Every structure is written in structure tokens, then in C-alpha cells.
Amino acid sequence: MFTEENLKKIEELKKKYPTTQALVLPVLWMAQEQFGHISNDTMKYVAQLLNVPYGHILGVVTFYTMYHSKPIGKHHIEVCTNVSCMLRGSAKIVEHLEHRLGVEIGQTSPDMKWTLSEVECMGSCGTAPMFAIGEEYYENLSTEKVDKILSELT
Numbered sequence: 001m002f003t004e005e006n007l008k009k010i011e012e013l014k015k016k017y018p019t020t021q022a023l024v025l026p027v028l029w030m031a032q033e034q035f036g037h038i039s040n041d042t043m044k045y046v047a048q049l050l051n052v053p054y055g056h057i058l059g060v061v062t063f064y065t066m067y068h069s070k071p072i073g074k075h076h077i078e079v080c081t082n083v084s085c086m087l088r089g090s091a092k093i094v095e096h097l098e099h100r101l102g103v104e105i106g107q108t109s110p111d112m113k114w115t116l117s118e119v120e121c122m123g124s125c126g127t128a129p130m131f132a133i134g135e136e137y138y139e140n141l142s143t144e145k146v147d148k149i150l151s152e153l154t
């Protein structure tokens with residue numbers, strides 16, 4: 001169940017959007033922020049709340065990489081491997097991260113500290129290679145810089 005505060009936000013959003021289907025993205029985002037990830041039960045709950053078919057919710061959650069249907073680690077590292085980052089060494093960054101964290105792309109460490117993902121261009125091509133952790137961008141990466149960033153995260 002959403003918190004009272006989130007339910008109020010949803011009621012406010014309903015006044016701004018023409019249909020409840022148009023609320024799917026922000027409400028799923030709210031769900032992920034409250035629950036940490038969007039489980040099957042949460043998808044059914046959101047579908048019922050917005051009177052939108054469950055299949056539509058499932059399609060949205062599985063299409064957009066920013067939604068997580070499984071629990072993710074405390075630090076979610078999203079490494080861009082698109083063209084600019086690839087040309088500036090993202091493969092070496094990925095290899096270094098996999099070695100340092102003991103996980104491969106798409107995996108979460110057993111202690112739930114790290115999740116490592118590969119993503120498409122994040123609009124930071126001029127400072128490639130880069131990754132994001134949460135909403136923070138880390139740019140012009142080198143393996144040394146990656147080590148420093150990881151050492152500062154608890």
C-alpha cells in the first residue's frame with residue numbers, strides 16, 4: 001500500500017492528467033521510491049489503483065530500464081557502453097568494475113551492496129566514459145577514478 005502522502009500525490013496528479021493511464025510512469029516511480037523495487041504484487045496494486053490493465057503495467061516496467069522488478073543493491077552502478085563511451089574505454093571500466101565488485105553486468109552482489117548494469121547513452125557523451133549511481137553522474141572515468149569513487153561509498 002502507498003503511504004497516505006503518496007496517495008494524496010496520486011489524487012493531485014489525477015487532476016492534471018487526462019486519463020489514469022497517463023499516470024502510470026509517475027506512479028510507478030513513486031512505487032519504486034517507496035518499496036525499493038516494483039514487485040509483481042506492486043504492479044497488480046498499481047494496475048488496480050489506476051484502473052489500467054496489469055499487462056500494460058508489466059509492459060512499462062519491463063520496457064524501461066529505470067524501473068526495477070527485482071531488488072537492487074544499495075549502490076546501483078549504471079555504466080554507459082554506447083558509442084562515445086565505448087570509444088573512450090567503457091569496456092575497460094566495465095571489466096574493472098566486474099573484477100572489483102565480483103559481479104557481472106546485470107547482477108547484484110550477495111550482500112546487496114552493488115548492482116551493476118549496462119545502459120544506453122545517458123547524454124553525457126562529452127565527458128565519456130561515464131556511469132551513474134542513483135542520480136549522480138561520474139564522468140571522464142579511469143580505473144583509478146573508479147577505485148576512488150568505490151572507496152568513498154559505504
Ligand code: FES
Nearest residue numbers: 080085121124125
Ligand atoms: S555514449 Fe555514453 S553518455 Fe553518451
